[in-house]
Amino acid sequence: MCYSAQIRHDYARFVRAYGAVIDIAEFVRLYWDRAQGAKLKIPKAMDAAFADPQTDEERRIAAWIGQYDRGQATLLEQEVFKQRKRLADAERALQRRTTKAATESRRIATAKVEWALGKLADLRRAAVTDEDARIFPGWYAPVIVMEHGRRVVKPMRYQCRLPGKPSSYDRQFPGCYNARRDNLEGFWKGAFGVSHAIVVLNAFYENVSRHRVEGRELGAGEKEENVVLEFRPRPVQDMLVACLWSQWTDPSGKEPALLSFAAITDDPPPEIAAAGHDRCVIPIKPEHIDAWLDPSSSKDLQRMHAILDDRERPYYAHRLAA
Template sequence: MCYSAQIEADYKKYMKMFGAAMSLREFAELYWEHGGRELKAPMAMEAAFSDATTDDERRIQALIAESNALRTTKLEQELFKQRTRLADAERTLATKATKAATESKRIASDKIDSAARRLTDLKRTTLKDSDSRIYPGWYAPVMIVQGGRRIVVPMRYRCRLPGWTEQTEREKPGTYNARRDSLKRVWGKLFGYSHGIMIVNRFYENVDQNGRNVVLQFDPAPPQQMLVACLWSRTSIPGEPDLWSFAAITDEPPPEVAAAGHDRCIVPIKPENVDAWLNPSPSDLAAQYAILDDRERPFYEHRLAA
C-alpha cells in the first residue's frame, strides 16, 4: 500500500501541464469548513496561493492566513500548557523521583518539541521536499474531468465509498488505496465512473526488515513526475460542504519493489492515456484495465527514508 507520497502540491502546475482549471469553490470551502480546526494539508499546497493574482485566489489566500492564525494561537496555548506541566513535573522530581512525574516530564517535553516545530513551520517561507508529502487523511490536489473540462480539486487521501457513513469509514480505514484486483468488486461504483490523476514524485512504504519495521523511500529512475491513477468520490453531507475523497490504485509490484520487501505499488499511467483515463466508460472497463496495464514502468530505487 502507498501509505505516503511526495506529490506535486501546486495546483498551478496542473494548470500549466494539462490546461486544467482550479476548482476555486472547493479550495475555499475546504478552509472555510475547517475554520481553524486541524486541517491536514501539505504546506506546499497552501504556499501555491502566496502569490495570488485574482480576487478568487486572494480570497483563498486570506482564508489560509486566517486558518494559520488560529492554528498559531492553538499551538501557543499548547506550548504554555505543556511548559506548565513540565515545570510542575520538574518541581516534583526535585524532591522525589516518581514514575508519574517522570512520565509527565517526558510527555510534556515531547509535546513542547512537536508544537515548537509546527510553529516554526507555520512561519517558514522556504519550502522543503517534506512540505509536499501526504499521508492517509491528508488533502491533495487531484485532477478530474467535470462538465467536459479538466479541473483540480482538493481531495482527502482516503476515499469514502458511495453509500458509506463516517462510521463505516472508521471501521474500514484502508481505503486510501484501491487494489487493481478488486476494482470491479469493491470499487465498482467508482471504477469506470470517477477517475482522477495525482502527480507523484516519490512514494514511501512501511517494510519489515528482520522483524523491524522501517520506512523506505522509493524514487523513480530517472527522476520523473508520475501520473498516478486514482478513483474519487464526492459525498453530500447535510449542512456541510461536500466531502471530496480519493484513493490511489495499486497493483503487484515490479521486481525491485518486491525485492525491497513490499507487495504493492502505485500505477503511473502514460501521458497519452490521461484523457481516456479521465473520461471512462462503465460499459468498456476493458479499455480502463488496458490503460492500467499499459503503464509507465520506471525502475524504483530505494533507501531508508530520512
C-alpha cells in the first residue's frame, strides 16, 4: 500500500511538462472551505504554489492561506504558553519533592513545547522542503484528469470515496487510498474504466517490518517493529502514477461535494520485495497519458490493463525515512 507519497506541486511545471490547465475554481473552493473552518489537510507545498499570485483567484487563495497560517500560529503560541506554565509548575513541585506525577508532567510539557516550537518554525519557514510535499491518506494533492478533451489539474483527497457511498464509508474502509490491481474489476469496478487520473510523485513511503527489511525471521520473544522506508526512482524522475478518482456528492445536499482519488498498486519489483514490502505504485509511460485519462474513448478494459503492464520500470532505491 502507498502509505504516503511526495507530490509534485509546481503548477507551472504541470502546465509546461504535461500540458495541463489548472481548475482554479476547485482550488478556490478548497481553500475557501478551509478558511471557513473545514478541517482539511493540505500540504505546505500546495500552499506555496500560491506564494506569488498572478490572478484575482490566486490572490484570494493566498489571502486565505495567510489567514489560516496566522490562526494556526496563534493556536501554537497558546500551546507553547500553556505547556511552559505546566513545565514551570512541575519544576516547582519537583523542587519540593520528587514525585512520579511531577516528573511525568515535566516530561510531557517539555516534549509538547518542543513539538509546538517545531511546528511554528515550519509554519514560518518560506523555503519548501521535500517533507512539505509529503501527503498521507486524508491529505489533498494536485491530480491530473481529463475533462472535455483537456488535461486538468484538480485538488483531490488521497482516500477515495466512491459515488453512491455514504460519508461513513471513509471510516468503514480507511484503506481506500490504495486500489489493488487484482481488485480493479471487483471492489473498484465503478471507477476502473470510468474515471482515471494521474498523480505526479517523486517518491513514496511504505510501512515495513524491521526484520523483513533486514532479511531475517523474528527472534525468539522478539516483538515486531515497524519502520518507514522511502522509495525513490533511479534515475531521478517524475512518476506518473496511475490512479482512480471519484466526484462524490451527497444526495441530501447536507454534506459538501468531495473529489478524491486512490493510487493503483501492484506486485512489487524485486528490489522492493527484497526490502520487505509487497506492493508498488504503477508509473505509466508519458505516451499513454491521454489513453489512460480517457478510458471511455475505447471502453476496453484490456487496453487499460495493457497500459498498466507497459509501465515505467525504474530501479527503486530505498532508505529509512527521516
